[in-house]
Amino acid sequence: MNLYDSLLKYSEAGYYPMHMPGHKRNSRLLAMCDPYSIDITEIDGFDNLHRPEGILKVGMEAWSDLYNSRKTYYLVGGSSAGILTGISACTSRGDKVLVARNCHKSVYHALYLRGLEPVYLYPPVMKEFGINGGISVEQVEEHLKCQGDIKLIILTSPTYEGIVSDIRAIAAAAHSYGIPLMVDEAHGAHLGFHKGFPETAVRLGADVVVHSIHKTLPAFTQTALLHINGHLVEEEKIERYLAIYQSSSPSYVLMSGIEKCLELLKNNGIELFESYEKMLCGFYQEAKGFKNISILTDNTVTREGFYRFDPSKLVLSVKGTNMTGKELYEVLLHTYKIQMEMVSKDYVLGMTSIADRQEGFDRLLAALKEIDRRLGKETTTDRVMEYAPPKAVMSCEEALNAPFKEVLLSNSEGFISGEYVYLYPPGIPLLVPGERIEKELLTQITSCQKQGLSLQGLADYSGNTIRVISI
Structure with missing residues (x-):
C-alpha cells in the first residue's frame, strides 16, 4: 500500500488527533477544493514570494496587522526556514551567541552553517514533571554582564511542553545592551488571541519571532511565519536569507492555506477561541479528579518559580505509578484510538487547538479516567536528570x-x-x-x-x- 492509500485508510480508522497539525483534520471547520485544481507556479496575477508586490504582499501585511509586527513573511519550509533565516540575518560568521540549550535542532544547524560560537543558557528542570523550565531574565543578565561580545540571544518560548519565559523582561535586558532577541515561538502561534493564553513574543519586544502556524493553528503542515520588530534587524538581510533557505518554487497550495487560516482568525477567531478555552477549562477541571495521573497546570508552573504556562499543551504524567509514559501512550493509541503528540519517560503530551472538537476532549477524558482508576502507586527512586553542560572540546x-x-x-x-x-x-x-x-x-x-x-x-x-x- 502506498503513502496516499495509507493516509486515506488512516483517516477513516477513527483515531482522534491530540497532535499537530492544528487543523486536526476538521473538515467541518475547514473545507477546500481539490488541491490539484489550484496548484500553480508564479504566473501572472499571483505574485512572487521572493519579491512580493501584489496578492502575497497584501496577505503578509494582513498577518503583520494581526500580530502587530513591523513586518511578517510567509514560510513554506516550516519554522526551520525562519530560524535559519533569523539567525543568519542577525549574525556574522564566527559571532558569539547566547542560546538556550533546549532549542530546536534547526538552531544548531544555523550555528553550524554560520560557524557561530554558542554560549549556552541551561534551563532548570521542573522536578515534579521532569521537564525543562523557562529561561529567567536573571540568567540572561548574568551572561550579558560576563560576555561582552554577544551578538544575538536565541530562546524557545513556549517550550514543547508549554513553559513560557518572561520575554518582555528578557527583551528589555537584551536591548539595554543593543542586542536583538530572537524567539522560537513555533509552538505559540495561537498566543495573544485570548486572555486565557499568554501574550505572544511579537508584542512583548522580541526582534525576531518565528511561528509554526501549522502546529497550533488550522493550517497545512510546513506553513509558518517570520515576524520582525524594532530597528536591530535589517529587512534586506532577512529577505536575502529567506531566498536562500526557502524553495524558489513555493507551494501556492500551502500559501493559500496560510491565507485561509488568516481569514478564519479574522472572521471567526473570537468565537473559536472562546469555545476552545471553555473546552480546555472543562478538561482541566475534570482532570483535578485524577488520583494517580498528574496534569501540568499554570499553578504548578508558577509555584515552581517559572513565568507562565500555555494550557493548550496537555502534559499528563504517570510518575510514581506502576505505568510508564510509554505504556500510557500505547494504551491511549491502541485501546482508545487517541494519538498523542509525544511520549517521554514519565509523561505523554497532547497538543490542542481551536480546531479541536468536544468529542476529542471527552474521549481523552473518559480514557484517562478509566486508566487512572486502574493505576497503582509505586515508589520511585529515579533521579531527575538535568542538563549537565557537556564540555565543548572543539566547535x-x-x-x-x-x-x-x-x-x-x-x-x-x-x-x-x-x-x-x-x-x-x-x-x-x-x-x-x-x-x-x-x-x-x-x-x-x-x-x-x-x-x-x-x-x-x-x-x-x-x-x-x-x-x-x-x-
Whole structure:
C-alpha cells in the first residue's frame, strides 16, 4: 500500500488527533477544493514570494496587522526556514551567541552553517514533571554582564511542553545592551488571541519571532511565519536569507492555506477561541479528579518559580505509578484510538487547538479516567536528570568536518562526539558534535534507549554505535 492509500485508510480508522497539525483534520471547520485544481507556479496575477508586490504582499501585511509586527513573511519550509533565516540575518560568521540549550535542532544547524560560537543558557528542570523550565531574565543578565561580545540571544518560548519565559523582561535586558532577541515561538502561534493564553513574543519586544502556524493553528503542515520588530534587524538581510533557505518554487497550495487560516482568525477567531478555552477549562477541571495521573497546570508552573504556562499543551504524567509514559501512550493509541503528540519517560503530551472538537476532549477524558482508576502507586527512586553542560572540546563545525571513527555507544565515554544525539520529538540535542561524552550523559542516553524513546541524529539507526573524533 502506498503513502496516499495509507493516509486515506488512516483517516477513516477513527483515531482522534491530540497532535499537530492544528487543523486536526476538521473538515467541518475547514473545507477546500481539490488541491490539484489550484496548484500553480508564479504566473501572472499571483505574485512572487521572493519579491512580493501584489496578492502575497497584501496577505503578509494582513498577518503583520494581526500580530502587530513591523513586518511578517510567509514560510513554506516550516519554522526551520525562519530560524535559519533569523539567525543568519542577525549574525556574522564566527559571532558569539547566547542560546538556550533546549532549542530546536534547526538552531544548531544555523550555528553550524554560520560557524557561530554558542554560549549556552541551561534551563532548570521542573522536578515534579521532569521537564525543562523557562529561561529567567536573571540568567540572561548574568551572561550579558560576563560576555561582552554577544551578538544575538536565541530562546524557545513556549517550550514543547508549554513553559513560557518572561520575554518582555528578557527583551528589555537584551536591548539595554543593543542586542536583538530572537524567539522560537513555533509552538505559540495561537498566543495573544485570548486572555486565557499568554501574550505572544511579537508584542512583548522580541526582534525576531518565528511561528509554526501549522502546529497550533488550522493550517497545512510546513506553513509558518517570520515576524520582525524594532530597528536591530535589517529587512534586506532577512529577505536575502529567506531566498536562500526557502524553495524558489513555493507551494501556492500551502500559501493559500496560510491565507485561509488568516481569514478564519479574522472572521471567526473570537468565537473559536472562546469555545476552545471553555473546552480546555472543562478538561482541566475534570482532570483535578485524577488520583494517580498528574496534569501540568499554570499553578504548578508558577509555584515552581517559572513565568507562565500555555494550557493548550496537555502534559499528563504517570510518575510514581506502576505505568510508564510509554505504556500510557500505547494504551491511549491502541485501546482508545487517541494519538498523542509525544511520549517521554514519565509523561505523554497532547497538543490542542481551536480546531479541536468536544468529542476529542471527552474521549481523552473518559480514557484517562478509566486508566487512572486502574493505576497503582509505586515508589520511585529515579533521579531527575538535568542538563549537565557537556564540555565543548572543539566547535561543532570543526567536529563535523573532522576525521571520525565508529565506536560502540556503550564504550564511548571520554571520546569527542562527531554527531548529534537528539531526543525527538522535540528535537533538542542531548549531545552536540565537538562535545566530550561524559558518563552521566551516556547514562541518560542509554536510559532513553531502554525506555524505547526516539533518539535520532546517530548515523547508526540501531543506536549501537556513535561517530567520534579519531584525531
